[in-house]
Amino acid sequence: MDLNLLKRRGPDEWHIAPRGKMRVPGVIYATEDLIHDMDEKVYEQVTNVATLPGIVQASYAMPDAHWGYGFPIGGVAAFDPDLGGVVSAGGVGFDISCGVRLLRTGLTVEDLQLVKELLAEALFHRIPAGVGSTGKVHLDRYEMQAMLAGGARWAVGKGYGTHEDLEFIEEHGCMDDAKPEHVSDFAKKRQQDEMGTLGSGNHYLEVQQVVRLFDVETASVFGLRAGDVVVSIHCGSRGLGHQIGTEFLKSMVTTAARHHIELPDRELACAPINSEVGQEYLGAMRAAINCALANRQIVTHLVRQVFADIVPQASLSLLYDVSHNTCKVEEHVMDGIPTRLFVHRKGATRAFGPGHPDLPPSLRSVGQPVLIGGTMGTASYVLVGTKESMALAYGSACHGAGRSMSRHQALRQWHGRDVVKELATRGILIRSPSMRGIAEEAPGAYKDVSEVVDAADDASLARKVARLEPLVCVKG
């Protein structure tokens, strides 16, 4: 990206002054190097989002931002319904409520020494991964309805995981105001055999070791010590979320003119929050959030079964589950006045600071765990929400490394088999149904996750707590 397009406001904060039809400025959080390498499309998309009705404060991009559908991935934007604010399917993303959860295992790296290979095989065989993967959970119409209304709470009721888990999931495991009746029969049909599966793309299940602590005190509250083994699960709402996104995107395109919304880009299709389409989308999207929460809850149950078989002394407890593709109603202080906003986070993690009432009591004093997934060959990070973050981008941070290369480019540059071999020499075991997927997801196709995380930390979006490195990765 051309640095001349931006005005530097701080070491990691860049502004785009409103011009043309922009209603608010654009703000990108990144280091100079990250900005330099960032796709020019991010600039274009951040400014496009700034033109949408009812947007408040600014159109934001996180340090991992890259080109997405309409909105950038790594984008955050909030809309005020009382100012004609909109909700946008492309502002949430197709994989609704895609997210990461992190489990402690009570094990150290030494405990896995002899069983790592066995564990990799067992996880690969027990947790379905890949395009169109299906699992052993099959939902009839009644159960589908219950799942879409109940989320992880429904899953726990069915015997997947524990009530204690629910406390450490956003929304306590169940998104209120989900409207399963606004999810099409086709979307439900696509999902009926896909519960408890990872899917494809950047989704994974990873066994990781804690290699470094940056904030020992917070790490201790999170129950993390150097040398600990943890498990990260990254997946979303599978076919159901994608189908909802596709269908509502279409209806938002066709109703835009009726709502007097001018779109600089068809991909920004949106509807007023206070409109029929807007309300139906919100209801369906919340049902998809529940689908993703239930999905990660079932995968967790499967992972626990595998660990119980292979390392019975393990005890898997949930640190936190956080989504990074959502639109949520939140109260934020605008010019000193608490205001109800519809916050879109697309490829951006919620990062609420200490004291936030939505956090579980045991974490409230330190802040929300912010889970940032790397690539299969690089580190992941645990951060914590900051007080400052709430006034920056509504308490949001980056969600991962962010792609720096298209899938197509990556396919030309790498062979999946070579990537797996190279990682094996570094003690990282990769298991995947798709060697093509591995090539597309090669670590080299991503930005440097440490640089991205440092930028988020420097900008006070969130603060670094622990660095994790992969041991075993089941890749979708």
Place this chain on the structure above:
DNA sequence: ATGTAC
């Protein structure tokens, strides 16, 4: 992300 293009 995705029954990997509409």
